[in-house]
Amino acid sequence: MQRNKYLSADALFGIIRQQFEKIKDHRPMNVVIPLGDALMSAFAMFSLKEPSLLAFDERRTSDKNLKKIYGIDQIPSDTQMRKILDAVHPSEISPLFKTVFGQLQRGGVIEQMVFMEGHYLLSVDGTGYFSSKEIHCESCLERVNKKTGEVTYSHQLLGAALVHPAQKAVMPFAPEAIIKQDGETKNDCERNAAKRFLEQLRHDHPDLPLIVVEDALSANAPHIRALEGHHLRYILGVKPGDHAFLFTYVQQAQAAGQTTEFELEENGIIHRFRFLNQVPLNASNPDLLVNFIEYWEVARKKTRHFTWITDFIITTENAYPIMRGGRARWKIENETFNTLKNQGYQFEHNFGHGHQHLSTVFAMLMMLAFAVDQAQQLACQLFQAAWDKLGSKRALWEKIRALFDTLEFQSMTDILRAIVFGYAVQGLTIYDSS
Numbered sequence: 001m002q003r004n005k006y007l008s009a010d011a012l013f014g015i016i017r018q019q020f021e022k023i024k025d026h027r028p029m030n031v032v033i034p035l036g037d038a039l040m041s042a043f044a045m046f047s048l049k050e051p052s053l054l055a056f057d058e059r060r061t062s063d064k065n066l067k068k069i070y071g072i073d074q075i076p077s078d079t080q081m082r083k084i085l086d087a088v089h090p091s092e093i094s095p096l097f098k099t100v101f102g103q104l105q106r107g108g109v110i111e112q113m114v115f116m117e118g119h120y121l122l123s124v125d126g127t128g129y130f131s132s133k134e135i136h137c138e139s140c141l142e143r144v145n146k147k148t149g150e151v152t153y154s155h156q157l158l159g160a161a162l163v164h165p166a167q168k169a170v171m172p173f174a175p176e177a178i179i180k181q182d183g184e185t186k187n188d189c190e191r192n193a194a195k196r197f198l199e200q201l202r203h204d205h206p207d208l209p210l211i212v213v214e215d216a217l218s219a220n221a222p223h224i225r226a227l228e229g230h231h232l233r234y235i236l237g238v239k240p241g242d243h244a245f246l247f248t249y250v251q252q253a254q255a256a257g258q259t260t261e262f263e264l265e266e267n268g269i270i271h272r273f274r275f276l277n278q279v280p281l282n283a284s285n286p287d288l289l290v291n292f293i294e295y296w297e298v299a300r301k302k303t304r305h306f307t308w309i310t311d312f313i314i315t316t317e318n319a320y321p322i323m324r325g326g327r328a329r330w331k332i333e334n335e336t337f338n339t340l341k342n343q344g345y346q347f348e349h350n351f352g353h354g355h356q357h358l359s360t361v362f363a364m365l366m367m368l369a370f371a372v373d374q375a376q377q378l379a380c381q382l383f384q385a386a387w388d389k390l391g392s393k394r395a396l397w398e399k400i401r402a403l404f405d406t407l408e409f410q411s412m413t414d415i416l417r418a419i420v421f422g423y424a425v426q427g428l429t430i431y432d433s434s
Helices: 009-022 035-047 053-057 064-070 078-086 095-106 186-204 221-229 244-255 319-342 358-379 381-390 393-406 412-421
Strands: 114-116 119-132 141-144 151-164 167-172 176-178 210-214 233-237 260-266 269-280 289-298 303-310
Touching: 009 035, 009 064, 009 095, 009 358, 009 412, 035 053, 035 064, 035 078, 035 358, 053 078, 078 358, 095 167, 095 186, 095 358, 114 319, 119 186, 119 319, 151 186, 151 319, 151 358, 167 319, 167 358, 176 186, 186 221, 210 319, 221 233, 233 319, 244 269, 244 289, 269 319, 289 319, 303 319, 319 358, 358 381, 381 393, 381 412, 393 412
Parallel strands: 119 210, 210 233
Antiparallel strands: 114 119, 119 151, 141 151, 151 167, 151 176, 233 303, 260 269, 269 289, 289 303
């Protein structure tokens, strides 16, 4: 059932293991636990959806499957893992996302996510994955309540994933950590992190045709000019409260009969559009012209309303796909962040803070494990069959862990085959120390 051998879980595990081996270990040469083993152990923990580092630590001395399936020789204790990974810079893990994506390209699988005019949709947004008023590390962001002086500590990152309106699977790219130096407000933090992200994005994928979809926070002149500078198309949300000049301009154009309006009906739902091309973004940037589209989804019980700007010249032919692209922005939240938080990955669990990069490294390794799972969802018929048989991702993870805990396997492929086709255990030995 595996059409593409390069995209099986075992093939991806092997490639990730090889890439981990290339990361330079800055510790003395006479180390007990090699860096590659520590990185692969953390990756395996997130791949198996362990609820905590302690739960993973309890299996390390007796679990032969960790060594066979994930290629780990020396499995670190929880304390050793935290100490070793704390010194790893997140930038050394980022290239592995490009590696997984490259395998999807090599297998011709990623082409199914092409959205419009040969472009892929890239949804970008910030998220927090840790917050506390007590627990913190030197790398935590700090927000002070102006009234009470109370400090809230947090870790946040800017995430990005290829999405498609017709695809449930997403493909995450390397996230960018939001750091203390990015500023004290949400706007500053995400904008500064976005600058670094775009630079790295074009370094990793210089020619990939992308349409960036983001919320209204990103619909500002500096960010749009940055997108244009990196040869990125865009569909960005806008709001009347944040873009008063833009909305007033469109209202005046509508009154003058300069806007185009039309509607479509599909399955009892009316899709109503209004658009205007070549509109100045704001009074401060009259030379920055954008194309404005407004959309109403009119159903029997509810009407929904959306507004975006884009660099695509809008027509009655492409207004519908532009709308679908704009609405697909939510997949970075629903199919990425919410999946990581609510479907077994334990995204908001505190696996450790350390003194340097530990929290960010753990978050990136978790997202890398998620990327491998999404590659399986896109490309592996065996994975798809196992998921379909068990009915939910959470049930699939539980079954994989149950088999992983009780029987010895040679590969993740064998575990998935056992789930899909069934298995038999011959013989039973009960150990009695009495």
